[in-house]
Amino acid sequence: MSAFLALLKRDLLLSVRQGGALGTALGFYMLVVTLLPLGLGADLNLLSRIAPGVLWIALLLAALLSLGRVFSSDYEDGTLDVLATGSLPMELVVTAKALAHWLSTGIPLALMAPVLGLLLNLDIGAYPLLVATMLAGTPAVSFIGAVGAALTLRAYRGGLLIALLVLPLYVPTLVFGMAAINGLLGASGSGSAFLILTALSLASIVLCPLAAAAALRVQMQ
Amino acid sequence: MQTLTQRLANPTRFMELSARILPWIAAAAAVVIAYGLYLGFTAPPDSLQGETARIMYIHVPSAWLSMSVYALVAVSSFGLLVFRHPLADVSAKAAVPLGAAFTFLALVTGSLWGRPTWGTYWVWDARLTSVLILFFLYLGLMALRSSIEDESLAAKLTAILALVGIVMLPIIKFSVEFGNTLHQPASVIRAGGPTIDNALLVPLLVMAIGFTLMFVAMHLKAMRNEILRRRVKSLQLAEVARAQSTQLAAAE
Numbered sequence: 001m002s003a004f005l006a007l008l009k010r011d012l013l014l015s016v017r018q019g020g021a022l023g024t025a026l027g028f029y030m031l032v033v034t035l036l037p038l039g040l041g042a043d044l045n046l047l048s049r050i051a052p053g054v055l056w057i058a059l060l061l062a063a064l065l066s067l068g069r070v071f072s073s074d075y076e077d078g079t080l081d082v083l084a085t086g087s088l089p090m091e092l093v094v095t096a097k098a099l100a101h102w103l104s105t106g107i108p109l110a111l112m113a114p115v116l117g118l119l120l121n122l123d124i125g126a127y128p129l130l131v132a133t134m135l136a137g138t139p140a141v142s143f144i145g146a147v148g149a150a151l152t153l154r155a156y157r158g159g160l161l162i163a164l165l166v167l168p169l170y171v172p173t174l175v176f177g178m179a180a181i182n183g184l185l186g187a188s189g190s191g192s193a194f195l196i197l198t199a200l201s202l203a204s205i206v207l208c209p210l211a212a213a214a215a216l217r218v219q220m221q
Numbered sequence: 222m223q224t225l226t227q228r229l230a231n232p233t234r235f236m237e238l239s240a241r242i243l244p245w246i247a248a249a250a251a252v253v254i255a256y257g258l259y260l261g262f263t264a265p266p267d268s269l270q271g272e273t274a275r276i277m278y279i280h281v282p283s284a285w286l287s288m289s290v291y292a293l294v295a296v297s298s299f300g301l302l303v304f305r306h307p308l309a310d311v312s313a314k315a316a317v318p319l320g321a322a323f324t325f326l327a328l329v330t331g332s333l334w335g336r337p338t339w340g341t342y343w344v345w346d347a348r349l350t351s352v353l354i355l356f357f358l359y360l361g362l363m364a365l366r367s368s369i370e371d372e373s374l375a376a377k378l379t380a381i382l383a384l385v386g387i388v389m390l391p392i393i394k395f396s397v398e399f400g401n402t403l404h405q406p407a408s409v410i411r412a413g414g415p416t417i418d419n420a421l422l423v424p425l426l427v428m429a430i431g432f433t434l435m436f437v438a439m440h441l442k443a444m445r446n447e448i449l450r451r452r453v454k455s456l457q458l459a460e461v462a463r464a465q466s467t468q469l470a471a472a473e
Contacts, residue, residue, distance in 0.1 A: 147385055151365060151378050151381065151382055152365070152368075154369060154371075154374065155365065155368040155369050156368045156369070156370070157368065161364055161365060161368050164357070164360065164361050164364055165361045165364075165365060165382065167357075168354045168357040168358055168361065168386075168389075169385070169386070171350070171354050172392065208385075211381055211384070211385045214302075214381050215378055215381050218374060218377040218378060218381070219374065219378075
C-alpha cells in the first residue's frame with residue numbers, strides 16, 4: 001500500500017512541478033469551448049441548450065490530449081521497467097497512474113466547467129449538476145484512457161492512434177453523462193442515469209487496470 | 222484424444238484440410254445465396270413496408286454477422302492470449318477486415334432502407350449509433366495492428382483491445398430493448414418465437430445461412446493467405462541470414 005501511495009504521490013508531484021500538462025489541457029478545453037460558438041453561431045438560447053454537451057465533449061478531447069503522457073515519459077526514461085520489476089503489481093501501478101491522471105487532470109477540468117458554462121450562457125442552477133456528473137464520469141475517462149495509452153505505448157504515431165481507440169470506448173460515458181444531466185435537469189427528474197454513470201466509472205476502475213497492465217507487460221518483455 | 226482445435230494447431234495440417242474443404246464451402250455459399258435471393262425476390266411483399274422490406278435479406282444477415290464476427294475475433298484473441306494457439310492470431314487478423322466489411326454493409330443497407338421507411342438516411346438512435354461504434358472498433362483494431370512493427374507484439378496488443386471492446390456487444394444486442402428507438406426490436410431471435418411471418422422468415426434464414434457460409438469461406442481463404450504470407454516472410458528472413466553468413470565466410 002505504501003508503494004502505491006508513494007507512486008501516486010510521485011505522479012501528482014511530477015504533474016504539478018513539471019508543469020505544462022494541466023495548463024495545456026485547460027487551455028485546450030477553453031479553446032474548444034471558445035471555438036464552438038464561433039462555428040455554431042452566437043445565439044444565446046441555442047448555446048445554453050447545448051452547453052452541457054459542448055462542455056462534456058470538450059472535456060473528453062482535453063483529457064485525451066493529456067493521456068499520451070500517462071506512460072510514455074516513464075517508458076522512455078526506463079522508470080516503467082523499474083516499476084515492472086518492483087514489488088507493486090502492474091495492475092496497481094496502472095491504478096496509481098490513472099488515479100493521478102484523474103486527480104491532476106480530470107478534477108481540474110470538471111471544476112473548470114462552470115467558468116466555461118458562463119461563456120455558453122448555461123443556467124447557473126445547472127452548475128452543481130454539471131460538476132457532479134463530470135466528477136462521477138471522469139474516473140471512467142482516465143481509466144479507459146489508460147488502456148488506450150498502454151496499448152499505443154510502442155505504436156508508430158501513437159498520439160493519433162489513441163484517439164481512434166479511446167473515443168469509441170468513451171461513448172457510453174458521454175451518453176450517460178448527458179442523460180444524467182438532462183434527466184436531473186428535466187421534468188422527468190430520474191437519477192438512474194447518474195447511477196449508471198457512476199457504475200461505469202467504478203467498473204472501469206476495476207477492469208481497465210487489468211487490460212492496461214496486460215498491455216504493458218507484453219511490451220516490457 | 223485431441224480435440225479438433227488441438228489437431229488443427231499444426232498450420233500444415235490446417236492448410237491441407239482447408240484446401241480440401243474450401244471449394245465445397247465456397248460452392249455451397251454461392252448456391253445457398255442464389256437460392257436465398259430467388260426466395261427473397263419471389264416472397265410476398267411485406268404487409269406494411271411493401272417491396273422495400275426485401276432489403277432485409279441483405280441487411281439482417283450482415284448485421285448478425287457484424288456482431289458474430291466480432292465474437293469470433295474476441296474468442297480468437299482469447300485463444301491467443303491464454304492458450305497461445307498458433308492459429309488464433311491468424312484467425313483474428315483474417316476476421317477483422319471481414320467483420321468491418323459486414324458492419325459497413327449493414328450500415329449502408331440500413332441507411333438505404335431507412336430513407337423510404339423512416340424518411341431519413343440516419344437517426345441517432347441507440348441501435349444505429351452502437352453499430353457505428355462497432356465499425357470504429359474494427360477500424361481501431363486494424364489501425365493498432367498496422368501501427369506496430371513487431372508482428373507478435375501487434376498481435377497481442379490487438380487481442381487485448383479486442384477483449385476490451387467486447388463490452389460493446391451486449392450494448393448493441395440490447396440497444397433496441399431499452400429506451401425509445403426508431404429501429405424495430407428483435408423480431409427473429411426472441412423469447413416466444415419469431416414475430417415475422419414464415420413466408421418472409423424462410424428466405425431470411427436461407428440468406429443468413431448463405432452469408433455465414435460465405436464468411437466461413439472468405440475467412441478460411443484469408444487465413445490461408447496469412448499463413449502463406451508468414452511463410453514467405455520467414456523464408457525471406459532465412460535467405461537474408463544465409464546470404465550474410467556466406468558473405469562473412471567469404472570475407473574470412
